[in-house]
Amino acid sequence: MSQAQERALRNAAHFPLSLVSGPPGTGKSFTIAAMAIDQMLHGDAVLVVSKTPEAIDVVRNKLRESYGLTEGYVHAGEQGFTRSLKAHLDTLLKEGVEPPKESAAKLRRSLKEIRRSLGKAERRFSRSLRIAKFLGPAGMGAWLARLGESLLRRRLNMDGLWGLQEAIGQLRQRFEQQAASYINACRREKLVRLLNKERSSLVKFHQALRARTSKTQAERFAKTNMNLVLQAYPIWLASLDELNEILPLMRGMFDLVIFDESTQCDISSALPALYRAKRAVVVGDGKQLRHISFLPVKQQQRLWGKSFSAENYLHLTVIGINLFLIWYRTIWLARMR
Numbered sequence: 001m002s003q004a005q006e007r008a009l010r011n012a013a014h015f016p017l018s019l020v021s022g023p024p025g026t027g028k029s030f031t032i033a034a035m036a037i038d039q040m041l042h043g044d045a046v047l048v049v050s051k052t053p054e055a056i057d058v059v060r061n062k063l064r065e066s067y068g069l070t071e072g073y074v075h076a077g078e079q080g081f082t083r084s085l086k087a088h089l090d091t092l093l094k095e096g097v098e099p100p101k102e103s104a105a106k107l108r109r110s111l112k113e114i115r116r117s118l119g120k121a122e123r124r125f126s127r128s129l130r131i132a133k134f135l136g137p138a139g140m141g142a143w144l145a146r147l148g149e150s151l152l153r154r155r156l157n158m159d160g161l162w163g164l165q166e167a168i169g170q171l172r173q174r175f176e177q178q179a180a181s182y183i184n185a186c187r188r189e190k191l192v193r194l195l196n197k198e199r200s201s202l203v204k205f206h207q208a209l210r211a212r213t214s215k216t217q218a219e220r221f222a223k224t225n226m227n228l229v230l231q232a233y234p235i236w237l238a239s240l241d242e243l244n245e246i247l248p249l250m251r252g253m254f255d256l257v258i259f260d261e262s263t264q265c266d267i268s269s270a271l272p273a274l275y276r277a278k279r280a281v282v283v284g285d286g287k288q289l290r291h292i293s294f295l296p297v298k299q300q301q302r303l304w305g306k307s308f309s310a311e312n313y314l315h316l317t318v319i320g321i322n323l324f325l326i327w328y329r330t331i332w333l334a335r336m337r
Contacts, residue, residue, distance in 0.1 A: 008020050012256060015279065017282070020032075036059075036063065036258070040072060040187075041183070041186065045231075045235075047276060048237045048260060049240050049257060049265075050239060050260040050261045050265070051239065051240055051269065056075065056237045060237055068180025068181075071097070071188055072233065074088060081239075097191040097192055100181075100188045104186045107178060107185050108182055111175065111179060118172065121167055121168045194231060198228045201229065204223055205226075208224055240265060240270065241269070243276070247276065249275065249276070251276070252276070257273050259280070262283055
C-alpha cells in the first residue's frame, strides 16, 4: 500500500470523519476493502454503502480477489440483500463452519517470520542499489568507478542482485497468501465460537429477517443481540436503499460506515447510515457529476415564471398540504402501535 492509503486507514481508525478523494483508477476501492479488513481484525463492525450496486460489487470483488476473504461479510448478490442473507444464515445454522486447518495463532507466527525475512531481503536489495548507483557514472568518475568496483566487488554481485529481487517477489507472494489464510482462519474460529455459545442470537436474527410484517420484524429485531450478529458478520456491503429492509435503526451499531461513490449519494439517504455508525469515511471524486444537476438561480426563476401560474401554484400547495397530512397520520399511527 502507498503512504496515502496507509494514512487513510489510520484516519478511519482514529477520526470521527475522514475523506478519501481521487480520480478513477487510483485505488479507492482497494483502500475501502483494506479499511474494512483492518477494522474487522481489530474487532470492529463496518458498513460499506453506496447509491449504486455496481460500486458495492467492486468492493466485494476486492475483498474476495485481492484479500482472499471468504467469511465475515454479507453482500446482496443476484438474489437481493434480504434473500442472500437468509440463504447464508440458513447454511450457517444448518451446516455450521469447519474449523481452519491451521490455527490463527500459528498462521500469525508464520506471518511474522515471513515479514522479517522480507524486511531483511528488501534492506539488502536497497543497499545493493545504492552501491550500484554510487559506482555508476552519475556517482563517480569513470576511473574512480573502476577502482570502486574492484574494491566493492564482494559487496555487489549483479547476478545476486537480480536473484534477490526475485526472492523478494516470492516472499511477497507468500506473505499475501499467508495473510489471506490468517484472515479467514480468524473468521472461522470466531464463527465456530459464536455457533457454540451464542447460536440463539443468530436464530432470532434469522427469524426477524423471515418476518412477514414490518411490525413483527421490529419486535424480533428488538429481541436480537445485534452485537453478536455483527461479530458473525463484521462487514456489510449494501446500497443505501436496502438498509431499512435488513437492519434495525440503532444508533452507533457499526463502528465505521464508508460511503463509496459519495458524489452520487444524497443527504436524506445518507442520514440513516450515519446514524447507525460511530465514525464515517467519505470516498469519492469531487470532479465527478453530482447525483442531481444544478441550474443557476436566474434560470430557475425564469423556468418557474414560465411554467407555473398563480393557479398552478395554488394547486401544488394543496397537494403539498395533503401529502404532509398523510405523512403525519402515518407517523402518528406508527407511534400508537
